Amino acid sequence: MGDERGEAFLRKGNALSRSVSLATDELHSFRSWFRWLCMDQSNALTTCLSWFVFLLFTIVIPCLSHFYLACSDCDNKHSRPFDSLVQLSLSSVATLSFLCLSHFLKKYGLRRFLFFDKLCDESETVRKCYTQQLNRSLKLLFIFVLPCFAMECAYKIWWYGSGATRIPFLGNVIVSDAVACFMELCSWLYRTVVFFLVCVLFRLICYLQILRLQDFAQVFQIDSDVESVLREHLRIRRHLRIISHRYRAFIMWALIFITASQFTALLMTTRSKSYVNVFITGELALCSLSLLAGLLILLRSATRITHKAQAVTCLAAKWHACATIDSFDAGDGETPMARVAGNQIFPVSSDGSSDADDVGDEEDELDNSKMVPAYTYSTISFQKRQALVNYFENNRAGITVYGFMLDRSSLHTIFGIELSLVLWLLGKTVGIS
Numbered sequence: 238m239g240d241e242r243g244e245a246f247l248r249k250g251n252a253l254s255r256s257v258s259l260a261t262d263e264l265h266s267f268r269s270w271f272r273w274l275c276m277d278q279s280n281a282l283t284t285c286l287s288w289f290v291f292l293l294f295t296i297v298i299p300c301l302s303h304f305y306l307a308c309s310d311c312d313n314k315h316s317r318p319f320d321s322l323v324q325l326s327l328s329s330v331a332t333l334s335f336l337c338l339s340h341f342l343k344k345y346g347l348r349r350f351l352f353f354d355k356l357c358d359e360s361e362t363v364r365k366c367y368t369q370q371l372n373r374s375l376k377l378l379f380i381f382v383l384p385c386f387a388m389e390c391a392y393k394i395w396w397y398g399s400g401a402t403r404i405p406f407l408g409n410v411i412v413s414d415a416v417a418c419f420m421e422l423c424s425w426l427y428r429t430v431v432f433f434l435v436c437v438l439f440r441l442i443c444y445l446q447i448l449r450l451q452d453f454a455q456v457f458q459i460d461s462d463v464e465s466v467l468r469e470h471l472r473i474r475r476h477l478r479i480i481s482h483r484y485r486a487f488i489m490w491a492l493i494f495i496t497a498s499q500f501t502a503l504l505m506t507t508r509s510k511s512y513v514n515v516f517i518t519g520e521l522a523l524c525s526l527s528l529l530a531g532l533l534i535l536l537r538s539a540t541r542i543t544h545k546a547q548a549v550t551c552l553a554a555k556w557h558a559c560a561t562i563d564s565f566d567a568g569d570g571e572t573p574m575a576r577v578a579g580n581q582i583f584p585v586s587s588d589g590s591s592d593a594d595d596v597g598d599e600e601d602e603l604d605n606s607k608m609v610p611a612y613t614y615s616t617i618s619f620q621k622r623q624a625l626v627n628y629f630e631n632n633r634a635g636i637t638v639y640g641f642m643l644d645r646s647s648l649h650t651i652f653g654i655e656l657s658l659v660l661w662l663l664g665k666t667v668g669i670s
Contacts, residue, residue, distance in 0.1 A: 263368050264347060270375055271347070274430060278342050287339075294427040295331050298420050299324040306417055319505060319521045326498040326524055330491060330531075331428035334435040337487045350483075351438070352445055352476070363448045370444050378437045381534075382429055385527045389425050392520055393418050429527055436534040439484055443538040443636070446480070449473055450545045457556040463621045467628065470549070474634045477546065485638045488535055492651070495528045499658035506662060522663055529659050536651060539643040543635030547644070550629040557622045 268277065275290040277283045303324050341350045348354055351371070356364050397418040453473060456466050502521055636643045 263353065263371060264351070267371065267375070268347065274427075274434070276338065276342075276431070276434070278339060290427070291331075291335050291431075294424040295328050295335070298424040299328050302417075302421050302424070317517070317520075319502070319518055322498065322501055322505065323520055323524045326494070326528065327425065327428045327432075329494050329498075330528060331431045333487065333490050333494065334432045337484075338431070338435050338438075341483065352442065355476075359449065360452050363445070363452050366448050367445050370441060374437050374441050377440075378430070378433050381433050381527075381530055382426070385429065385523060386422075386426055388523055389520070390422055392523070393422055432528075432531050433534075435487065436531045439480075439487075440534055440538040442480055443542040446473065446477060446542050447545050449476075450542075450549065453549070454552055457552055463625050466625060470629075470634075473546070474632070477542070477634050477636060481637045484636075488539070488638050488643075491532060491535065495532050496655065496658075498528060499525060499655065499662065502662050503658055525659050525662055529655055532655065533652070536643065536648050539636035540645055540648040543642060543644045546634035550626075550633065553626050553629045557626045560622060561619065 271277045272283070275287050278287050303320055356367065359367075397414045450473065453469055456469065502525060506518060506521075633642075641647070
């Protein structure tokens with residue numbers, strides 16, 4: 238009795254030690270990037286700095302750029318009739334992202350928000366793979382941001398360098414244009430990075446749940462009891478519900494803002510008096526592509542984890558079928574046996590190596606065509622297996638937004654609408670259709 242209490246105390250101590258943030262823990266580099274991006278809100282000073290930078294780059298500079306630096310008497314190449322839509326679209330999405338991320342960090346903290354406090358209950362494989370994915374997340378962030386930022390830099394440098402504006406607010410025209418160009422680029426980069434940061438963090442959290450589902454699939458490969466399988470699945474469903482509850486407002490409003498931006502851009506570019514070319518609408522097309530890329534990160538991550546969660550039902554049904562077939566062969570008395578004489582209609586390979594050679598990355602532990610080793614017929618009755626399969630069939634897990642499941646059908650619908658709007662806009666702006 239004393240040994241059990243001692244082990245329980247040690248497990249609790251390990252869990253608490255993993256919940257405490259240390260300077261040298263897994264999130265050390267991640268926190269460093271947060272400080273560089275002025276997103277650290279761990280104390281009052283950094284919180285004030287974070288809000289100051291947010292208001293400067295999201296509200297003040299876009300307003301000054303649109304109302305003070307706009308070129309009203311420029312030629313057709315340098316006029317910016319769609320600048321208000323670009324600034325409003327980026328600022329609205331960045332504001333939504335910043336508010337949601339500030340709420341997450343203030344309420345949960347970075348470690349708890351990324352579920353690092355729960356890793357003590359996971360296997361070594363899950364912990365290792367999740368830490369590696371964490372280190373790759375910021376690289377993925379800049380893979381999306383830097384190409385768009387390079388094109389934005391080229392456009393802004395051309396716009397200011399060709400003499401679109403001559404407002405010497407610093408006494409010298411060249412210095413004034415250089416400072417204005419630099420501040421506008423910083424504003425664009427900040428707003429885009431904040432939006433993509435929230436999207437990449439959502440992808441990272443979904444990746445953890447996929448790792449857990451793949452680890453959960455191993456219970457069907459060993460001699461497991463129904464109660465332990467059910468408890469583990471309930472724990473995964475609870476975490477999916479937590480993720481859905483935290484991100485549902487962000488996903489819904491991001492979808493609304495981005496769709497409204499695409500519709501407005503389409504209406505403005507298809508007006509009869511609208512003069513459209515790549516110089517005028519290039520920045521608008523770039524803004525639309527950036528927002529669509531972030532939205533697709535969200536939807537693909539949610540759809541992928543929903544697909545993996547629902548694949549558990551197929552795996553459990555296959556597990557139940559294999560166990561039932563082997564119970565017939567073993568003659569355990571569950572159901573009367575009736576052997577069919579004659580040759581097999583479908584020839585079966587003994588080792589399945591020829592089929593395995595043709596399988597690539599499209600199959601994993603959850604979604605595959607392999608037979609399940611039947612350890613179950615000797616320890617688990619048919620009724621328990623059937624009850625577990627019925628539970629999986631009637632309790633499908635996944636990411637939801639206010640009750641709506643984000644599965645492949647919803648992804649296809651949303652992707653079709655958004656892609657149609659973007660392609661139509663690109664056809665009107667840069668000639669892509």
